[in-house]
Amino acid sequence: MADEQPAILFRDVTKVFRRANGRGDLLAVDRLSFEVAKGEIVAVLGKTGCGKSTMFNLVAGLIEPTTGTVDVIGHDPFREFEFFRGKIGIIFQGDRLMPWRTALDNVLLGLDILDVERSRSEEIARGWLARLGLSGHENDYPHALSGGMRQRVSIARAFAVEPEILLCDEPFSALDEMTARDLRDEFIRLVQQNRKTAVFVTHVINEAMEIGDRVLVFHRPARIALELHRDRSADDAQRRNIHQQILDVLAVESPAT
Amino acid sequence: MISNPRVIRALQAAASTLVLAILWQIASLFFPHYLFPPLQDVVKRTFDIFVSVPLLIEVMVTAGRIFAGLFGAFLLGALVAIMIGRSPFIESYITPVLVFLQGIPALSWVVIAIIWFHGIEFRIFFIMVLTTLPAFTFQILDAFRSMSKDLFEMTMAFRPRPWTLFRVLILPTIIPGILTAWKVNLGNAARVVVVAELVGATGGVGYQLLRQQQLFDMAGALAWTLQLVLFVLVVQQAIVGLENFLLRYRAVSERAM
Numbered sequence: 149m150a151d152e153q154p155a156i157l158f159r160d161v162t163k164v165f166r167r168a169n170g171r172g173d174l175l176a177v178d179r180l181s182f183e184v185a186k187g188e189i190v191a192v193l194g195k196t197g198c199g200k201s202t203m204f205n206l207v208a209g210l211i212e213p214t215t216g217t218v219d220v221i222g223h224d225p226f227r228e229f230e231f232f233r234g235k236i237g238i239i240f241q242g243d244r245l246m247p248w249r250t251a252l253d254n255v256l257l258g259l260d261i262l263d264v265e266r267s268r269s270e271e272i273a274r275g276w277l278a279r280l281g282l283s284g285h286e287n288d289y290p291h292a293l294s295g296g297m298r299q300r301v302s303i304a305r306a307f308a309v310e311p312e313i314l315l316c317d318e319p320f321s322a323l324d325e326m327t328a329r330d331l332r333d334e335f336i337r338l339v340q341q342n343r344k345t346a347v348f349v350t351h352v353i354n355e356a357m358e359i360g361d362r363v364l365v366f367h368r369p370a371r372i373a374l375e376l377h378r379d380r381s382a383d384d385a386q387r388r389n390i391h392q393q394i395l396d397v398l399a400v401e402s403p404a405t
Numbered sequence: 406m407i408s409n410p411r412v413i414r415a416l417q418a419a420a421s422t423l424v425l426a427i428l429w430q431i432a433s434l435f436f437p438h439y440l441f442p443p444l445q446d447v448v449k450r451t452f453d454i455f456v457s458v459p460l461l462i463e464v465m466v467t468a469g470r471i472f473a474g475l476f477g478a479f480l481l482g483a484l485v486a487i488m489i490g491r492s493p494f495i496e497s498y499i500t501p502v503l504v505f506l507q508g509i510p511a512l513s514w515v516v517i518a519i520i521w522f523h524g525i526e527f528r529i530f531f532i533m534v535l536t537t538l539p540a541f542t543f544q545i546l547d548a549f550r551s552m553s554k555d556l557f558e559m560t561m562a563f564r565p566r567p568w569t570l571f572r573v574l575i576l577p578t579i580i581p582g583i584l585t586a587w588k589v590n591l592g593n594a595a596r597v598v599v600v601a602e603l604v605g606a607t608g609g610v611g612y613q614l615l616r617q618q619q620l621f622d623m624a625g626a627l628a629w630t631l632q633l634v635l636f637v638l639v640v641q642q643a644i645v646g647l648e649n650f651l652l653r654y655r656a657v658s659e660r661a662m
Contacts, residue, residue, distance in 0.1 A: 210558055233564040244559040248577045248654045257573060261563040291656035309563065 153222055155313060155345040156184035156207055161216035163202050176202040179216070182364060182372060189339055189346045191360025193353065195398060198368040200349045204317050207347060208238055221312055234262045237311030237344075239319040243298040245290040251277060251301045252286035258309035269308075276304035280334065296327035303331070307338060314339060314346040320355070332358060353394050357387065365397050442624035450628035460613075464632045467602065467609040470526070471594045471636075474533020478590070479583075481534060482541025489542070490549045507539040511597045515604045525606050532601045537590045544589070548582020549575070584648045588641060595637045 163177040176199045184190045194200050205211045206218050209225030209232060218224065223231050237258070245254045252273055259269035277286055280300040290298055299319060306314060316335070320328035336359060339346050348359050356363045365374035374397045376390060407413055432441040454460040485503075489496040514535050518528040552575065560574045602611020610633050617625035 208562055210561065229564055236562060238559065238562040240555070240559060242555060244555050246556060246574075246577070248652075250654075257560070258563045260573065261560075261565040261569050289654045289656075291654070 152186055154183040154219075155186045155188070155221055156182075156347065157217070157219040158182050158203075158206075159217040159219070161206065161213045161218055163199075163206060163211065164214045177206070177213075180372070181216075182375075184345060184347060186345050187343050189336075189348060189359060189361045191348045191350060191356035191363045192366060193350060193356040193363055193394065193398075194366030195368070196351060198366045200351075200366055201317060203366075204315055204347065204349050207313070208236060208315055234258070234309045235311055236313045236315060237306035237309055239299075239303055239306045239314070239316040241318045241321055243290070243295075243302040245298055245301055245305075247290050250287050250289055251282060251293065251297075254290070254301050255304045255308050258305060262309060272308050273304070276308045277301070279338075280304050296323055296331065299323060299327075299331060300334075303335065303338075307342070310342070312345065314344045316346065316348045318350055321350070321352070328355075335359070353391055353398075356394075357390065363394070365394055367397075367400075439621055439623055442627070446624040447627045447631070450624045451631050454628055454632055463609055463613055464636065467598055467611065467633065468636055470529050470533065470602075470609065471591070471598050474530055474598065475537060475587070475590060475594050477530060477534045478537040478541050479587070482538050482586075483545050485538075485542045486545040486549060489546055503539040503542055506535060509535075511536050511600050512604075515601050518601070519605050528605050529598065529601045533594055533597060536597045537594055540590055540593070541586050544582050544586035545579060548579040551582070552578040580651055581648075584644060584651070588644055591637060591640055591644070595633055599633065 158180050161177055161180045162175070165174045165176055167174055178199075180199075180203065192200050192203065202211070206213055207220060207225065209220070209229070212226040218226070220232070221235065225232055225236070245251075246257065249257065252270070255273035255276055256269055259272060264272070274283075274286065277283060280303060282297060282300055282304070285293060285297065290301070293301065299322075303319070319335075320331050323331065332355065338344075348356070350356050350359075361377070363374075363376045364372050365376075366372060374394065376393070407416070426444055429441060430444050433443045435441075438446070454464065485499060489499055511532065514532045515528075518531050522528045522531065556574060556578075560570060565573065598609070599611040599614065602609040603615050604611075606612050610629050613629045614626055617623075617629060
């Protein structure tokens with residue numbers, strides 16, 4: 149895996165936002181460099197406002213870096229709009245379902261945009277809804293589904309296009325712990341089964357430790373304060389130790405904000 | 406006991422109309438018929454228009470003018486709204502003009518149209534478009550601007566082509582605004598077309614109203630007015646039916662029923 153080109157590569161990336169009404173600039177990401185290997189799940193952890201979502205939007209190509217280079221599967225995600233059609237799947241913090249589309253039509257959205265033939269796309273969408281336990285809810289509108297079910301639909305929507313990269317922005321933060329735990333397990337299973345590269349943004353330490361092959365702890369403005377590789381054989385004591393390490397890093401305020 | 410809310414609403418509307426009719430009928434007993442003709446006269450004259458092809462054509466001519474004007478204003482308004490929505494530069498120039506146009510009374514446009522143009526149909530079309538254009542533009546623009554940023558970002562993550570973006574996101578977002586604009590402008594258009602026909606046409610409901618005024622025929626005036634009211638009611642109901650179908654995804658609280 150080491151000689152392969154990384155799936156995601158950040159080189160000295162800085163992002164500055166211009167505040168409205170001329171109130172100066174906001175440094176959101178500061179000379180950030182990291183790599184994500186193909187097939188790796190990286191959890192990005194940090195406090196609210198530390199720039200996790202900005203980093204996420206840079207990978208998704210929704211915003212452009214002020215300086216530095218963002219490279220996703222060897223291409224610029226902001227400038228090469230066409231190249232990334234169907235290559236990046238995103239699961240957002242909220243479900244972001246279109247209220248005028250049924251559960252099935254919401255899953256079909258990406259396939260529809262990618263011009264997949266209707267009968268084939270419907271087969272794929274129904275398959276994903278079934279895998280996520282939503283059979284029988286295909287024709288329900290989002291308002292008729294529970295929060296957990298809606299988030300499942302959004303997961304199905306992201307997986308249905310078979311993206312190479314999966315980006316998840318605190319996707320389970322609005323759910324109760326039991327539902328979140330079920331969906332986390334489901335998510336890990338799906339990512340591993342489908343050999344996806346995933347970046348999972350969260351502010352929950354346990355969630356990061358559970359999901360990530362590697363955990364990056366961010367300080368504001370988005371810079372890596374700690375990097376941990378997950379040891380699947382770690383016992384409870386070692387896990388508690390890692391947890392404490394992360395807590396200690398998060399407790400220290402970023403020096404230059 | 407009737408429990409269907411739609412039936413209850415219909416009965417309430419019928420009751421208030423019935424009270425109005427009774428009051429009119431009582432007035433017809435005490436005042437000359439050229440001021441308050443008996444209801445049976447009004448109903449008969451209304452029915453006569455329905456069964457007379459030449460008279461019914463007069464109603465159709467007015468309906469055609471209303472539709473032509475509204476479609477013209479809608480298309481032009483949508484175009485202007487898109488231009489404003491895409492460019493703050495254009496907005497800063499066009500919005501003041503639209504606000505200025507909004508302040509000009511329909512009767513002024515009638516006078517201007519008569520002075521400027523020869524053709525009756527073009528005059529009326531011009532008046533209809535100019536009087537309803539600002540409302541269409543502002544309503545479509547507002548609907549466009551109310552588009553969810555979250556849904557926009559989610560859709561853009563799939564990298565849609567411009568037409569697909571319009572089809573899957575922009576159009577469903579602005580449909581409620583478009584329907585509202587049609588409902589509001591329909592009533593306005595019906596009033597304006599009568600003024601335009603009254604002053605500058607040789608056919609249509611407005612022209613027929615002018616004739617009834619010259620003959621001092623109140624029953625005729627009411628019968629022609631009723632044609633226009635019925636036309637507006639039928640089209641409004643058609644729009645409401647379309648709205649109920651297109652916006653069927655909306656959740657309705659039991660309290661609101």
